[in-house]
Structures are given as C-alpha cells and as structure tokens.
Amino acid sequence: MRQPAETQFARNAERYARSPVFAQSDDLSALLRVVDPQPHWQTLDVATGGGHTALACAGRARHVTATDIVPQMLAAARRLACEHGLTNIDFALADAESLPHPDATFDLVTCRIAPHHFDDPGRAVREMARVCKPGALAAVIDGIAPPDRAVADEINRWEADRDPSHVALLTVTGWSALFCAAGLDAAHLSTFDLWLDFDEHMRRADVDTETAAALRRRLLHSSPAMRDWLKVTVEGDTITFNWPLALIVGRKAAAG
Numbered sequence: 001m002r003q004p005a006e007t008q009f010a011r012n013a014e015r016y017a018r019s020p021v022f023a024q025s026d027d028l029s030a031l032l033r034v035v036d037p038q039p040h041w042q043t044l045d046v047a048t049g050g051g052h053t054a055l056a057c058a059g060r061a062r063h064v065t066a067t068d069i070v071p072q073m074l075a076a077a078r079r080l081a082c083e084h085g086l087t088n089i090d091f092a093l094a095d096a097e098s099l100p101h102p103d104a105t106f107d108l109v110t111c112r113i114a115p116h117h118f119d120d121p122g123r124a125v126r127e128m129a130r131v132c133k134p135g136a137l138a139a140v141i142d143g144i145a146p147p148d149r150a151v152a153d154e155i156n157r158w159e160a161d162r163d164p165s166h167v168a169l170l171t172v173t174g175w176s177a178l179f180c181a182a183g184l185d186a187a188h189l190s191t192f193d194l195w196l197d198f199d200e201h202m203r204r205a206d207v208d209t210e211t212a213a214a215l216r217r218r219l220l221h222s223s224p225a226m227r228d229w230l231k232v233t234v235e236g237d238t239i240t241f242n243w244p245l246a247l248i249v250g251r252k253a254a255a256g
C-alpha cells in the first residue's frame, strides 16, 4: 500500500543524507556543469532530501533555499551543511506541489531524484517555473521509465514494494512534455547510468529481510525487458543494476 513520503523518509533521513549514491554521482557534477551557478545567484532546491544538491549549489551561489516535506530530512541536511561549513543555506518545510515562495524569486530551481515521489509531478514543475525569475533555469534529475508501458509498470510496482512512497517514474518524453507545458524552453537533456548495489538499495529504504528476499527473487525473475532496461548483473551473491537517470533543464522565457 502507498505510504506518504513523510513516513518513509522520516525514519530513513540519516541513511539518505549519508548515502554515497546521493552524495556523489555523475548526474550531480553534470548538473553543476550545465547550470553553472553564478556567485550572485539565489537558488532553490526542492525536495532537498539529505541536501546534496543544495550543498553543491551553495558552494557556488550566493544563497540557497533548501525545502522538503519531511522535517527529519531537513534536520539531516542542515547537519551536513554544518559539517561542510556552509552558512548560505536556509532550510524550510514546503510541499513541492505548492511552494510558498512568491513568483519570480530564484535564478535557479533544482529538484533531484525526488519527483517520482510526487502525486502530480506536472504541478511541481509548474511551481518550479512559477518561482523562477524570467530567464532563469529549472533543472530536474530523476529516474526514467522505459518507453514500453508494460515494462515501466513492472519496474514501478517493484520499486513501490521496496519504497512504499514511490509513485512513478516518467519517460524522457514525458519529462519534456511537462517542461514544455510549464512554459520552460528546452535547454538541456542528458541521461546517466546510476549503478546500484541491490543490498545497499534495500538497506537505504530499511526493507525487512523477508521483503528484500522476495524483491531479489522478483528482480532475478522479472521480464527480460525489465532486466535488460536495468542491466541486471549477478556475481555470486551480489546483484548490481542500473537505475537510468535523466537531467532535464528548461529556461523560463525572459521578460518582455
């Protein structure tokens, strides 16, 4: 049964904040390269989780506002920012689908590996676009679904049984359509491999032993198309698989 993100992330906050998968991966360095935060920028990180994207931007921009729907995640992100000596980040509770900020506030709005938890990702993208200044950038990174709907459904069901707050992955085409509908002009689109270790993937979401064993069996016996999309590899007891990510960047039209 679907569980709200509040329940799932409140009990796993520290695990996400300390996860190497979230702290350092190619997609995060690519995000910085593409959006190139400037020293005078005021940026917003939506669904900041352990704060890795917010921290990365804070190293370059003047100020970062980091928001999340789970107070425990904000506390974990705040601890991490403190450990890194970063003092230009503010943390605030906010639902991605209803941001409390005025229109046209930020030079950059980011949201990384979170929209698959949102009930209405289109609404979240419209909110990101709304709070962008004219000419500013909105950037999303998230896992992507294969174009074949049946395979996408199979992957979504498997992931939702690992993390009950999972809603759905979108296809790259789906993401482009949401950006376009929010009035964001396509500025960049790239995809990345995110290699995951099965056991660590289970531990991060605090999956019990019995469920983990069932998910292991289901992955190994999933459809050939699902195994192919996830590039599942087995070496002894170790299962590794790829969770493809996309980086989508859009620009809000400049004023006038």
Ligand SMILES: C[S@@+](CC[C@H](N)C(=O)[O-])C[C@H]1O[C@@H](n2cnc3c(N)ncnc32)[C@H](O)[C@@H]1O
Pocket (backbone or CB within 6 Å): 005, 006, 009, 016, 022, 023, 046, 047, 048, 049, 050, 051, 052, 053, 054, 067, 068, 069, 070, 073, 094, 095, 096, 097, 111, 112, 113, 114, 117, 118, 119
């Ligand atoms: C995997 S973590 C995000 C990782 C993080 N952005 C990073 O770069 O490391 C997903 C986060 O989405 C948050 N979340 C889920 N639904 C949300 C919503 N509707 N509004 C705001 N945050 C939400 C969860 O609380 C969780 O902290």
